[in-house]
Amino acid sequence: xxxxxxxTTQVMEKIEKxxxxxxxxxxxxxxSIMMGVGLAGVxxxxxxxxxxxxxxxxxxxxxxxxxxxxxxxxxxxxFPWLMFGFxxxxxxxxxxxxxxxxxSYRRSLWGIVLAGMTxxxxxxxxxxxxGVERELQKVPHLRRIYGEQRLIPSxxxxxxxxxxxxx
Amino acid sequence: MKEKTxxxxxxxxxxxxxxxxxxKLVRYVRNVDKEAYREVIARYQEKLMRYAYGIVLDExxxxxxxxxxxxxxxxxxxxxxxxxxxxxxxxxxxHNEAMNEINxxxxxxxxxxxxxxxxxxVSNENIEEEYTKQEIRKTMGEVFKKIDLKYREVLTLxxxxxxxxxxxxxxxxxxxxxxxxxxxxxxxxxxxxYEKEK
Numbered sequence: 220x221x222x223x224x225x226x227t228t229q230v231m232e233k234i235e236k237x238x239x240x241x242x243x244x245x246x247x248x249x250x251s252i253m254m255g256v257g258l259a260g261v262x263x264x265x266x267x268x269x270x271x272x273x274x275x276x277x278x279x280x281x282x283x284x285x286x287x288x289x290x291x292x293x294x295x296x297x298f299p300w301l302m303f304g305f306x307x308x309x310x311x312x313x314x315x316x317x318x319x320x321x322x323s324y325r326r327s328l329w330g331i332v333l334a335g336m337t338x339x340x341x342x343x344x345x346x347x348x349x350g351v352e353r354e355l356q357k358v359p360h361l362r363r364i365y366g367e368q369r370l371i372p373s374x375x376x377x378x379x380x381x382x383x384x385x386x
Numbered sequence: 387m388k389e390k391t392x393x394x395x396x397x398x399x400x401x402x403x404x405x406x407x408x409x410k411l412v413r414y415v416r417n418v419d420k421e422a423y424r425e426v427i428a429r430y431q432e433k434l435m436r437y438a439y440g441i442v443l444d445e446x447x448x449x450x451x452x453x454x455x456x457x458x459x460x461x462x463x464x465x466x467x468x469x470x471x472x473x474x475x476x477x478x479x480x481h482n483e484a485m486n487e488i489n490x491x492x493x494x495x496x497x498x499x500x501x502x503x504x505x506x507x508v509s510n511e512n513i514e515e516e517y518t519k520q521e522i523r524k525t526m527g528e529v530f531k532k533i534d535l536k537y538r539e540v541l542t543l544x545x546x547x548x549x550x551x552x553x554x555x556x557x558x559x560x561x562x563x564x565x566x567x568x569x570x571x572x573x574x575x576x577x578x579x580y581e582k583e584k
Contacts, residue, residue: 226449227427230456234420239457241416247465 246316254313260306262339264299269343271295271364274352278366294366408472416463427456430473433547434480440542441484443531451487455480474556477547481539481557488535529579537572544569 233239275292355361403411403425415422431452438451459466459476466475530538543549543557544565551562551569558565 226431226453226456227424230427230453230460231421231424233457234423234460239460241420241463242461242465244464 250313250316252313253309254317257306257308257310257313261303261310262335262342264303264306265339266342266346268295268298268303269340270346270351271298273343273347274365290366294364297360297363409468409470412463412466412472413468420460423460426459430476431456434476436546437477437539437542438480438484440530440546441481441535441539442487447487448484451480451483454483458483471553471556474553477543477549477553477557478559529576529583532579533572533575537568537575540565540568541572541576 230239272292272295275290275294279290352365356365403414403422406414406425408426408429411422411425415426434452434455435448438448438455439445442448442451455476458479462479466472530541533541539558540554543554544551549557551565554560554565555562
């Protein structure tokens with residue numbers, strides 16, 4: 220009984236003296252926001268990169284730079300790697316903040332990683348199927364990422380599917 | 387303003403903590419009065435002590451673990467999602483703290499005599515309903531220390547803390563199937579050790 224009271228007294232004393240304080244809500248909110256925004260950026264960036272790789276493979280093959288006039292994957296050097304790195308960093312910092320208090324609930328790490336990767340690949344393929352490159356190649360900076368030499372038809376047309384006629 | 391009575395009737399602003407479920411109590415501590423954390427300590431101190439002892443097998447270290455757990459839980463109380471189960475949350479903190487202690491190499495063979503594991507056996511009132519559990523609890527007090535940690539922790543949670551497979555899975559972050567396997571295997575190991583000891 221004495222031990223019980225001792226522990227209660229010790230803990231409550233620390234709380235009352237202000238030696239132990241509750242971490243402000245903003246800390247947890249900030250961690251979650253950083254992780255959320257960072258993850259969204261990383262997922263979008265990875266999906267876009269998947270689409271770009273698929274696009275470059277369709278146009279030049281992965282080692283197209285070995286063929287005269289081909290660029291292969293080299294235009295990907297213009298991909299906004301810095302911004303992508305920033306989102307990665309944001310995710311990392313968010314995870315660090317969140318990890319300090321999120322030590323409780325069951326999370327299957329491999330499940331999350333697997334779901335994330337699947338989502339990224341599916342999203343990348345979807346973006347690729349949508350044929351967004353036609354529009355995006357009109358944007359100067361993005362044109363460099365796609366490879367500036369020519370406007371490439373979007374995948375459905377390449378595969379012989381007809382796009383609906385514009386009204 | 388603040389009136390305190392005995393453990394059975396701690397009141398603050400006329401509010402009796404005992405009537406609040408854990409999650410509401412946590413909300414009260416966070417938003418109204420930190421003093422109500424006493425009730426959280428009162429509710430969990432012994433349970434956590436039993437659990438921590440089941441892992442570290444040393445009373446002094448188990449006490450450190452419980453103290454650190456209670457302090458860490460208070461610090462991070464605003465990060466707790468009150469839509470979830472508080473007990474799983476705090477047990478998880480205790481689990482991490484206990485594992486930290488073990489990793490720090492503080493664990494040594496204990497000579498103390500207090501039977502933390504056997505204590506639950508005495509306090510349980512539903513003996514008839516849980517005959518099997520009780521039998522295992524009886525066995526546990528004596529041979530528990532000889533069981534491997536990974537079985538010890540699930541057995542502690544299942545038999546001493548009456549946690550469901552799901553809750554154990556949440557606390558230890560493992561699938562329910564693994565929980566079941568470990569409980570069954572742990573039970574067998576307990577029996578084997580018990581037979582040898584006899």
